[in-house]
Amino acid sequence: MKARVHVMLKNGVLDPQGEAVRHALGSLGFDGVEGVRQGKVIELDLADGTSEATIGEMCEKLLANTVIESYSVEVL
Amino acid sequence: MRAAVIVFPGSNCDRDMAVALKAAGADVSMVWHKDANLPDGIDLVAVPGGFSFGDYLRCGAIAARSPICKAVVNHADRGGYVLGVCNGFQVLTETGLLPGALMRNANLKFICKTVDLKVETSASAFTEGYNAGDTVGYPVAHHDGNYTVDDETLAALRSEDRIAFSYVDNPNGSVADIAGVLSENRRVLGMMPHPERAVDTGHGGTDGQALFRGLLGQFAQA
Numbered sequence: 001m002k003a004r005v006h007v008m009l010k011n012g013v014l015d016p017q018g019e020a021v022r023h024a025l026g027s028l029g030f031d032g033v034e035g036v037r038q039g040k041v042i043e044l045d046l047a048d049g050t051s052e053a054t055i056g057e058m059c060e061k062l063l064a065n066t067v068i069e070s071y072s073v074e075v076l
Numbered sequence: 077m078r079a080a081v082i083v084f085p086g087s088n089c090d091r092d093m094a095v096a097l098k099a100a101g102a103d104v105s106m107v108w109h110k111d112a113n114l115p116d117g118i119d120l121v122a123v124p125g126g127f128s129f130g131d132y133l134r135c136g137a138i139a140a141r142s143p144i145c146k147a148v149v150n151h152a153d154r155g156g157y158v159l160g161v162c163n164g165f166q167v168l169t170e171t172g173l174l175p176g177a178l179m180r181n182a183n184l185k186f187i188c189k190t191v192d193l194k195v196e197t198s199a200s201a202f203t204e205g206y207n208a209g210d211t212v213g214y215p216v217a218h219h220d221g222n223y224t225v226d227d228e229t230l231a232a233l234r235s236e237d238r239i240a241f242s243y244v245d246n247p248n249g250s251v252a253d254i255a256g257v258l259s260e261n262r263r264v265l266g267m268m269p270h271p272e273r274a275v276d277t278g279h280g281g282t283d284g285q286a287l288f289r290g291l292l293g294q295f296a297q298a
Contacts, residue, residue: 013224016182062141065134067177068224
């Protein structure tokens with residue numbers, strides 16, 4: 001089985017990289033980009049039957065730094 | 077004083093740290109990240125700067141889950157001293173020994189220069205060699221030194237006098253100009269600037285010597 005973990009900076013945490021991407025889009029002529037947030041996608045190849053709780057634990061212990069990041073898990 | 081300097085793949089300030097500690101009089105052991113235990117009788121653990129594990133995932137994230145870091149956390153829980161500099165500070169926040177996190181610099185640039193710091197408190201073994209309010213020059217060299225912490229924790233850091241150093245001219249966007257913070261028991265210090273690069277006149281300044289001497293003095297008295 002596969003799972004996809006999305007890690008994003010929490011709302012309210014300033015994302016300087018997203019801000020730089022927003023500026024770059026503006027300079028390419030794309031008007032109206034009001035915000036960009038940059039995150040990570042981590043794909044996990046897992047033994048069948050791995051529980052969502054276990055994947056959640058992986059996120060809490062390593063994949064996300066919950067001080068500044070939130071995560072969501074998508075089982076594929 | 078017996079000090080251990082932790083070495084991860086990608087550490088690059090480990091030997092500078094050892095030189096600075098030895099110059100101040102410490103007996104120094106280098107400890108590899110795969111070791112599960114610290115040598116017996118260690119008083120201080122120094123987590124050095126560098127790019128442990130290539131900064132993969134997040135700066136310090138993989139290093140903080142290495143076998144030796146469990147021993148470092150146990151050492152701190154027993155009341156042992158820990159100094160984390162630069163990548164070492166990132167590692168200490170990732171282990172949870174220090175609050176907050178270090179994000180990409182606000183201007184997105186790698187910053188490598190000597191900066192002025194204000195000593196915010198002299199009430200710790202690390203800073204007792206200074207007076208609160210002193211200005212000292214330490215080099216910084218980092219891409220992810222933008223300290224962030226929630227408002228509630230920031231208020232606690234302030235009211236408990238746990239901000240050790242702040243930037244005179246904030247280079248990286250850190251909240252409240254914070255350059256270094258102390259743990260609740262004041263025995264764990266994490267900071268982005270490099271005191272170990274400011275201990276030799278040949279390197280442009282010796283403002284860091286007082287930090288190491290102060291630390292050593294703590295054990296001389298004991």
